[in-house]
Amino acid sequence: MQPVNAPYPAARFRRARARAATRALTRQHSLTVDDLIWPVFLRDGEGVEEEIPSMPGVHRLSVDRVVEAARRAADLGIPAICLFPYTDPAKKTKDCAEAWNPDNLSNTATRAIKAEVPEIAVMTDVALDPYNIDGHDGFVRESDGYVVNDATVEALVKQALAQAEAGADIIGPSDMMDGRIGALRDALEAQGHTNVMLLSYAAKYASAFYGPFRDAVGASGALKGDKKTYQMDPGNSDEALRLVARDLSEGADMVMVKPGMPYLDICRRVKDAFGAPTYAYQVSGEYAMIEGAARAGRIDGDKAMLESLLSFKRAGCDGILTYFAPRAAQALQKAQ
């Protein structure tokens, strides 16, 4: 692009900014409800809404309550909901078998939502951490604590097939193992799940911003060490492009950058390089920062929320996973 500017005063940038109508007319990017994916936390029981201390305003919901939440989200026009289970510690094992139990919390909730609110897309999480006694996204080798790749991918395939059977529309592998997109795509095709989409967490960084989430799914206590041998180094950006290229060539329909706000440069590069449907995850720590500052009276929470979400659109994203989704949808309605 080669912008041409008349010299001042022929050009006055403040002309367009002088009234709401021309600000609206000349606005390049906007946020709409179509851009939102709402991550929610599940727990067992009935009639349960349990506030998560590290994420004020976010709750763990029992299946009956998540169905109600999905109804409200669909009525607001939110296109997708993403499920994360808080697993009873008694069900966590070394072999992570609960991950592919057809009746686990995530699959039970998927079936319940698809039965009652069929119009909302259900996205599920593929990774072993909610079920792993070691708190890692893959199997941990006894001898040295290394998270092994290929055996983990086999388990992820079983987990994803159970999710597809339960009715998941979008499967989101958040594990960062190599080769999982191709393995998942082959298995889904072989089992006839030809329209199940894969949203790859392609560029997922080893980040301090996941802390509140690990509390929310109960993985903090279990986790030994960090995830640096499988999640990306925050100093890398070219690697993100190589990972996105790899995952698209293995059959990903959509790709994600995670976390969001500290990685907007990566969002822009990914969108420019591939033009694929690109998403950012505004993660738990980003939510906690904005919400915490708002609750302390330091910033206007609603305005900061909408501005942060718009930044993803400006950076080239097609959508955002955000814990603010219902609140943002309501704020957007009010603004109309």
Ligand SMILES: NCc1[nH]cc(CCC(=O)O)c1CC(=O)O
């Ligand atoms: N499979 C793990 C997973 N899936 C989503 C998140 C983080 C989401 C958030 O912080 O909001 C994480 C955390 C991690 O990698 O430890």
